[in-house]
Amino acid sequence: MSPAPIRAAFAQAFREAWAGGAGVLLPASFFAGAAMLVPFAVGSDSDQLAAIGGGVLWVALALASLVTMERLFQADLEDGALDLWVQADVPMSAIAAAKVAAHWLVSGLPLALLSPLLGLMLQMEPDRLPPAMLAYGIGGLAFFLWGAFGAALSATVRRGGLLIALIALPFYVPTAIFGAMSLQAEVPMPLIETLFLSAATLFSMAVAPFGIAAALRLATD
């Protein structure tokens, strides 16, 4: 058992991120754009924005994670990479986990790194921004794992983007709840809420790769 296919899937996800031209800028721009629309929709009142700003970024993060998903496995299906993964002598779930991890590093982590800037624009308190950035990073990984599960299930469906969202969104609920709780906590550095958020992400790391692997085996049949 050699780890070569896992490394290959990881590296390939990195290359793919730039292959389309805009690369990582696309989800980041979507994230910022979705957040920017909110003050126009709910009004410019600073107190109101400060109250909802952190939650708005959670919604924007969830949507931004979904827009990157449609092509995640479809390209692998078309060029035959999936067939090679199925035949590889390493577990499919490990390859899938590597692919999603790379995808999150390229498309998900930049969103978390961008969040302090957007948080400032949405009137969040400055001392809340670093723990919020950590929370967006941890929670975003769970979003990407469940989004990838939806993407794997609908890999064979043409224009499956909306289907991915419909499948994945119920799985986003615990992360959204614990993520929002960590922003509303009394202290700026909420330990317990962050632990709950991490637990939800760890759970998704434990379950989602096996679901993704089962779905990808189905896609190759």
Place this chain on the structure above:
Amino acid sequence: MAILSAFANPHRFMAFSNALLPWLGAGAAILITYSIWQGLYVLPPEAYQGDSARIMIVHVPAAWLSMGGYMGMAVASLVWFVWRHEIADVAAKSMAVFGAGYTAICLMTGAVWGKPTWGTWFQWDDARMVSVLVMFFIYVGYIALRAAMDTRQKAARAGAILAMVGAINVPIIKFSVDIWASLHQDASVLRLDGPAMAPEFLTPLLLGALGHTLLFAALVLVAMRAEVRLRRADALMMRRMAGA
């Protein structure tokens, strides 16, 4: 395992369900009529909520079947995934539709009940309401995924994977929603489980729940029989085309 294998035979399933259906239908009709008659005409107005509480005769069984339907679907999916018994997949597919239907009934009757009682159609503070709403979306995702697959075999596999992963997630989602709702629980909200339920309410409620369960089973069996016939017709068409 012997029971599972016995039902895996479509011929035996068709004969068995044909014999069972009239009993299920009759039992459902009698029990549901009884519970609605009790709820509308016999029961006294509830002490705190007045006449609006009568809707629980439909609402509570719908809520139970919303959860029970998903559990049945997940178990059927597991059986299909492990043993590839065709009937198990037919059962999962049929239960999803009626489970989603009962979930919708639960949400709608809950809204109608909530408006005069709590003054709101939907209360985000109430963990059970939010859980049922999320459950509805899980059902809709499952049905949409099956519909999007281009072959029956793929629909069965994708549906089984989603139903099983969903079943693992449901407790986590429920737990998180419970924590979230308890954070901003409004003390003025009148709790359903505050006052203990009087036996004259409980008996028609439980019999009504049994009636709706029988109705659910009957509807699922009818849908399953239609699906089995559809697959048989498809197989016949394939054979005819292969022979021609």
